[in-house]
Amino acid sequence: MPNLLSRRDFLKVGGVAAGALALGSFLPPWVAEAARESGALDASDSGYIPSMCEMCVWRCGLLAKVVNGRVVKLEGNPDNPHSNGKLCPRGQSGLMNTYDPDRILSPLVRVGKRGEGKFRKASWDEALGMVADNMQSIKTKYGAEAMVFSTTHCLSQPLFENLLNAFGSPNYGTQRSLCFNAMIVSNLMTYGMEEPDRDYSKLKYIILTGRNLMEAISTSETSALSQAIDRGVKVVYLDPRFTKTAAKASEWLAIRPGTDLAFHLALLNVITSEHLYNALFVSNYTDGFDKLMGSISQYTPEWAAGITEIPSDTIRRIAREFAAAGPYAMAHNGWRTSNFVNSFQTERAIAILNALVGNWNVAMFPANGEESGVLGAPPQPAYPRNSAMRLDGVPWKYPFVPLSMGVFQELRDAMLAGTPYKAHGWFIARQNPAMSLPDRGRTLQAFSKMDFIVTMDILMNDSAWFSDVVLPEASYLERYDPLNIVGDKAFIRQPVIEAQGEGKSSMWIYKQLGNLLGLGNYFQYQDEEDYLKQQLAPLGVSLDDVRQKGYVDLPEESTEFSEPTWNTPSGKIEIYSSTLAQGKFPGVPQWEVPPAPQAGQFYLLTGKVAQFTQFGTQNNQYLHKYSDDPRLWINASIAQNLGLVDNDLVEVTSEVGMVHVRLQVTQAIRPDCVYLTPGFGHLSKGLTTAYGIGACDSDLHVSYSDPVSGGQALTQTFVTVKKI
Amino acid sequence: MAAIIQKTFIFDATRCIDCRACMVACSVENNIAMNKTRIWVSGVGVNGEYPNLQRDTMVYHCMHCAAPDCLSACPVGAYTKRDDGPVVYNPKKCIGCRYCMNACPFGVPHFDFDKGIIEGAFIDKCTMCTQRIDIGLEPACVATCPTDALVFGERVDLLKEAHARIQAHPGRYIDHVYGETENGGTSYLILSPIAFTELGLPALGSLPVKNTSEKVMEFTIPVALGWGAVLSATAVGVHMANQKKEAKAKQAVPAEEPAEEKI
Numbered sequence: 001m002p003n004l005l006s007r008r009d010f011l012k013v014g015g016v017a018a019g020a021l022a023l024g025s026f027l028p029p030w031v032a033e034a035a036r037e038s039g040a041l042d043a044s045d046s047g048y049i050p051s052m053c054e055m056c057v058w059r060c061g062l063l064a065k066v067v068n069g070r071v072v073k074l075e076g077n078p079d080n081p082h083s084n085g086k087l088c089p090r091g092q093s094g095l096m097n098t099y100d101p102d103r104i105l106s107p108l109v110r111v112g113k114r115g116e117g118k119f120r121k122a123s124w125d126e127a128l129g130m131v132a133d134n135m136q137s138i139k140t141k142y143g144a145e146a147m148v149f150s151t152t153h154c155l156s157q158p159l160f161e162n163l164l165n166a167f168g169s170p171n172y173g174t175q176r177s178l179c180f181n182a183m184i185v186s187n188l189m190t191y192g193m194e195e196p197d198r199d200y201s202k203l204k205y206i207i208l209t210g211r212n213l214m215e216a217i218s219t220s221e222t223s224a225l226s227q228a229i230d231r232g233v234k235v236v237y238l239d240p241r242f243t244k245t246a247a248k249a250s251e252w253l254a255i256r257p258g259t260d261l262a263f264h265l266a267l268l269n270v271i272t273s274e275h276l277y278n279a280l281f282v283s284n285y286t287d288g289f290d291k292l293m294g295s296i297s298q299y300t301p302e303w304a305a306g307i308t309e310i311p312s313d314t315i316r317r318i319a320r321e322f323a324a325a326g327p328y329a330m331a332h333n334g335w336r337t338s339n340f341v342n343s344f345q346t347e348r349a350i351a352i353l354n355a356l357v358g359n360w361n362v363a364m365f366p367a368n369g370e371e372s373g374v375l376g377a378p379p380q381p382a383y384p385r386n387s388a389m390r391l392d393g394v395p396w397k398y399p400f401v402p403l404s405m406g407v408f409q410e411l412r413d414a415m416l417a418g419t420p421y422k423a424h425g426w427f428i429a430r431q432n433p434a435m436s437l438p439d440r441g442r443t444l445q446a447f448s449k450m451d452f453i454v455t456m457d458i459l460m461n462d463s464a465w466f467s468d469v470v471l472p473e474a475s476y477l478e479r480y481d482p483l484n485i486v487g488d489k490a491f492i493r494q495p496v497i498e499a500q501g502e503g504k505s506s507m508w509i510y511k512q513l514g515n516l517l518g519l520g521n522y523f524q525y526q527d528e529e530d531y532l533k534q535q536l537a538p539l540g541v542s543l544d545d546v547r548q549k550g551y552v553d554l555p556e557e558s559t560e561f562s563e564p565t566w567n568t569p570s571g572k573i574e575i576y577s578s579t580l581a582q583g584k585f586p587g588v589p590q591w592e593v594p595p596a597p598q599a600g601q602f603y604l605l606t607g608k609v610a611q612f613t614q615f616g617t618q619n620n621q622y623l624h625k626y627s628d629d630p631r632l633w634i635n636a637s638i639a640q641n642l643g644l645v646d647n648d649l650v651e652v653t654s655e656v657g658m659v660h661v662r663l664q665v666t667q668a669i670r671p672d673c674v675y676l677t678p679g680f681g682h683l684s685k686g687l688t689t690a691y692g693i694g695a696c697d698s699d700l701h702v703s704y705s706d707p708v709s710g711g712q713a714l715t716q717t718f719v720t721v722k723k724i
Numbered sequence: 725m726a727a728i729i730q731k732t733f734i735f736d737a738t739r740c741i742d743c744r745a746c747m748v749a750c751s752v753e754n755n756i757a758m759n760k761t762r763i764w765v766s767g768v769g770v771n772g773e774y775p776n777l778q779r780d781t782m783v784y785h786c787m788h789c790a791a792p793d794c795l796s797a798c799p800v801g802a803y804t805k806r807d808d809g810p811v812v813y814n815p816k817k818c819i820g821c822r823y824c825m826n827a828c829p830f831g832v833p834h835f836d837f838d839k840g841i842i843e844g845a846f847i848d849k850c851t852m853c854t855q856r857i858d859i860g861l862e863p864a865c866v867a868t869c870p871t872d873a874l875v876f877g878e879r880v881d882l883l884k885e886a887h888a889r890i891q892a893h894p895g896r897y898i899d900h901v902y903g904e905t906e907n908g909g910t911s912y913l914i915l916s917p918i919a920f921t922e923l924g925l926p927a928l929g930s931l932p933v934k935n936t937s938e939k940v941m942e943f944t945i946p947v948a949l950g951w952g953a954v955l956s957a958t959a960v961g962v963h964m965a966n967q968k969k970e971a972k973a974k975q976a977v978p979a980e981e982p983a984e985e986k987i
């Protein structure tokens with residue numbers, strides 16, 4: 001049979017540590033004892049232990065199969081609504097995250113030059129002492145604000161935030177401005193909540209604007225979309241690439257990058273001008289419809305056709321179909337086909353489109369988020385008052401960006417420029433800004449401005465490679481984390497095996513640092529289990545029970561029908577936002593012309609593949625084994641015009657950088673675009689599986705922030721391609 | 725003939741998103757070496773000309789035929805067809821003749837070139853995860869499939885299910901369940917929106933190849949055994965020669981340089 005992923009491909013991993021799983025270690029007495037007591041393991045230390053995946057942030061439930069004290073297989077946990085018994089390729093490969101032969105097994109202290117990769121082993125006492133001393137000395141000399149903290153969405157994030165707030169620094173970098181600031185701020189302005197929940201079960205019509213759910217897998221949501229398609233739902237999918245989601249959609253529209261906004265404004269135009277909206281819902285539950293009517297008439301399908309390159313008839317038909325399917329119609333508001341400085345307005349237009357068909361409580365629901373008042377927490381004093389201005393411009397330049405999100409790329413640029421003041425230290429926790437931030441050259445320069453950098457991760461990631469101290473974290477199969485609330489349950493992540501080497505949980509690491517910095521009052525728990533017991537205290541449930549079951553049921557909330565309300569100034573869904581208008585931004589979405597490539601340039605697209613999560617899973621040998629080579633996609637007819645053939649080595653150049661990469665000639669992309677799988681082109685030679693593979697799109701990305709949400713305009717980078 | 729209860733898969737190409745969770749799950753469950761696999765993706769992939777495109781792929785492993793050609797071709801009885809479906813392979817009996825590889829119309833059994841004749845355990849293929857199905861679990865590939873492109877159950881039920889899907893959505897599928905009759909029937913039933921040959925499947929009649937091959941095989945068993953003896957003798961000879969060569973090379977080459985390139 002003709003194989004796409006042929007036997008030959010398997011030579012690519014060759015003999016790379018083929019026996020890596022043999023490195024697995026035995027359960028330490030305390031883990032085994034606890035598991036045996038809870039009934040998860042029998043006398044031979046075999047059985048299933050429930051826990052939670054961390055190969056991405058979706059947090060599927062898992063059952064870890066343990067045999068003779070070693071974890072040998074992960075299964076999806078049927079009890080967890082995020083997994084429903086399934087795991088995606090990343091979840092299935094989770095063993096190799098823990099048993100990666102490149103794991104950092106002890107704290108490391110740099111001995112060579114930064115970036116040279118020379119480290120010596122150190123004890124936890126020494127490494128944590130160095131971190132605390134450096135942090136304290138920076139605070140004494142320059143003020144707490146000279147210490148920058150950054151991390152990525154994770155369950156121990158509240159404790160990380162405790163550390164930075166107690167330490168007294170306002171400078172906090174998260175991944176969010178590189179990902180979904182536009183969506184979150186738009187939802188806050190429109191619905192008064194970060195992200196409504198979605199339900200696919202009753203849908204008849206879905207518009208996915210670049211929401212590539214078949215490759216950016218969130219197990220339960222991907223599964224829900226697949227079931228809806230199987231049922232016969234109509235899916236309109238917009239993307240400049242023919243992705244695996246495009247292949248499953250009823251209709252694929254290869255929209256021009258940067259013009260999602262024009263498409264959605266035209267849908268709003270048709271639905272309002274032809275009176276196809278849900279008038280009752282609009283009058284009862286929305287605010288500012290009249291102001292939309294006043295400005296939307298100019299955005300006709302004919303106008304949008306010239307911009308989006310989608311025929312006006314198609315736009316008009318989709319608008320009518322969408323409205324006819326309301327309230328069983330949903331325009332997915334997660335992510336976009338491309339990210340430009342107008343992405344915030346795109347998200348606003350999509351949010352309003354949903355409101356016009358009145359799909360609230362049918363397709364979209366109020367989200368509880370991950371916070372819940374029902375869990376307990378250790379007591380702690382109030383944070384010290386903090387009056388220093390933030391380096392990332394929140395809120396003085398970006399008034400609408402929540403403090404918990406920030407504008408990471410602006411933070412990096414301020415660290416590099418030394419304005420409005422200089423930063424001197426950087427604490428990077430389970431994050432890799434050397435790969436994630438646009439314009440990697442600038443990130444590396446920012447590293448060089450720092451007196452001290454510490455990184456915590458399970459692997460020698462590319463930022464750790466440039467750090468002074470590297471703290472080895474225990475992997476997600478080796479540690480506890482705070483409980484995770486999903487619906488009416490709180491799920492547990494618990495160790496299923498001993499930590500490799502000297503790996504420690506972030507809950508432990510933050511507490512030790514807190515103690516060393518004299519901030520122990522903010523970490524009032526003996527150990528991880530004590531923290532969990534304090535969380536469970538109000539529920540009257542024992543930790544042992546939760547460990548055995550994998551979750552705890554939360555008290556039932558009232559299910560009585562109540563009139564929907566939204567946490568906005570008007571208490572309604574805000575089609576017109578007075579908040580935005582006060583900030584001198586358009587109160588209703590308006591067209592903003594995005595920059596476009598010049599002759600000879602291409603849009604540089606990015607987007608996920610099912611085997612990789614951002615920048616952290618490329619070193620996983622199982623995922624490496626079953627993924628495609630990360631080559632640069634280029635349209636076949638364009639390649640022919642340029643005299644390029646498949647697998648040619650090409651030089652790709654943007655305003656800020658240049659990379660060399662192999663070419664993938666394909667029909668599956670617009671002629672004016674090229675696409676690069678993110679997460680490759682690693683700098684750290686400590687990643688022996690991933691190092692040397694592919695090219696890094698962050699080398700090419702130019703930093704542009706959307707002025708409202710601070711979102712990085714990731715697609716606003718134009719490149720030239722030539723054969724080497 | 726009494727109906728045999730056979731465990732069976734359905735693979736529905738309209739549901740498969742080519743995420744490869746099944747492939748990783750198979751590798752982990754069966755502890756497959758990093759440069760080996762028991763499960764593949766095939767099909768046309770992206771087809772057509774921009775912007776009129778479609779994309780179709782199939783995941784496949786052993787079809788677990790009702791009348792397996794690998795079994796009938798095997799001169800030493802290394803293959804068994806279990807009553808409940810799986811076609812299993814016994815490495816202890818295998819002599820490495822590779823007749824099964826030639827016999828299988830789906831190209832499933834693979835020779836382990838790393839181990840080869842000298843070290844034993846020559847052939848590798850999917851076992852239907854017997855270690856799982858014997859305790860009531862689904863095979864690893866099925867259990868994790870996020871879109872239920874793979875489902876597992878009794879063959880009679882799944883044939884009904886497959887035909888029901890075609891009837892419910894006549895425009896969506898080719899009106900045929902591949903594996904219902906192909907090669908005498910397989911335990912891997914396939915539903916496809918495009919011609920089965922485009923997914924990489926061979927066009928097969930309903931008579932198993934076995935019916936003709938077994939007649940020939942009656943004559944070949946003595947030949948195969950003889951051939952096995954020849955192979956064994958050759959292998960031993962080659963092995964001894966290699967050992968001599970290595971020994972010489974070790975003497976000739978200084979210690980800091982590897983004597984031979986790693987395979």
